[in-house]
Amino acid sequence: MPSLSKEHFDLYSAFHVPETHAWSSSHLHDHPIAGDGATIPVIDISDPDAASMVGGACRSWGVFYATSHGIPADLLHQVESHARRLFSLPLHRKLQTAPRDGSLSGYGRPPISAFFPKLMWSEGFTLAGHDDHLAVTSQLSPFDSLSFWKEMKKLAGRLFRLLIISLGLDEEEMGQVGPLKELSQAADAIQLNSYPTCPEPERAIGMAAHTDSAFLTVLHQTDGAGGLQVLRDQDESESARWVDVLPRPDCLVVNVGDLLHILSNGRFKSVRHRAVVNRADHRISAAYFIGPPAHMKVGSITKLVDMRTGPMYRPVTWPEYLGIRTRLFDKALDSVKFQEKN
């Protein structure tokens, strides 16, 4: 049995936040929290105008709420219950699924954890690829997740189509966008996150600020238990602010990742986000990431590139980009940016 060191402090029965998990206030309050004025777009993606609304939201916010997303509420509840069952197992059983031999799947800390001196107030299972997923979670709790993967991929396809239309691309140009041409080949992953209640939420963070690396993330969160915040960049006159992305009935949260930022030549904004914790609710989230097939180099779509200045970013595959993030974390996007030409 793996040893349970202080690094594996039991968050579920904590009466205080230990030093290992206590974040400095300058880190937690790097930006103010936005007041009521800031409202994230809520978009009915079956609306005839959905493409322009989704495009607008991804340009200005990098995040939106999707309604009419087609994922049955029942399926979302089943995934959440499955996650609760997994997280409620004894720690040594969860640790048995820790990723091995280069696999990404299993129980453990997300890669961003390596960049912070303190631990986050959460636990996670990464499920990368359906086979891996079955192997990992069926050891712990049987659950047939196939329909969830299928439905999420279908939704990602719908979202992509809307984004492509909003960019004014035609059929041939759409072909440049791997996942639309071959949705079945797109790579995807699921991250189940558990944020136990926290006795001193003002000293801890559930998930530290980051951008996601893939094209798009679609997130389901526990009804009534907020925590997700996105960083809203203001114009020069105002500083950036954290905006709450509270759960809304029948909505999934969709956010832009770094590879879509690159693909759109910077038009769609990869949004920085984090999850805060609270005293009252044990919050669960299930994030579905969709990105290009492993071999596909993602560069900016030709039509979106200004021929005088050239593309803003150099092409990268998803695994290559994850490797860059492992070294550079939030400097990764900048590191694949070409120097500006005048």
Ligand SMILES: C=C1C[C@]23C[C@@]1(O)CC[C@H]2[C@@]12CCC[C@@](C)(C(=O)O1)[C@H]2[C@@H]3C(=O)O
């Ligand atoms: C497919 C992936 C996206 C992810 C890295 C990973 O290989 C598996 C874990 C994912 C996750 C979940 C929490 C936040 C995040 C930034 C992290 O550290 O691990 C994302 C990664 C990502 O978007 O790059």
Ligand SMILES: O=C(O)CCC(=O)C(=O)O
């Ligand atoms: O739980 C959340 O709200 C955020 C999770 C997240 O950012 C992630 O899994 O990448």
Ligand SMILES: [Fe+2]
């Ligand atoms: Fe994220």
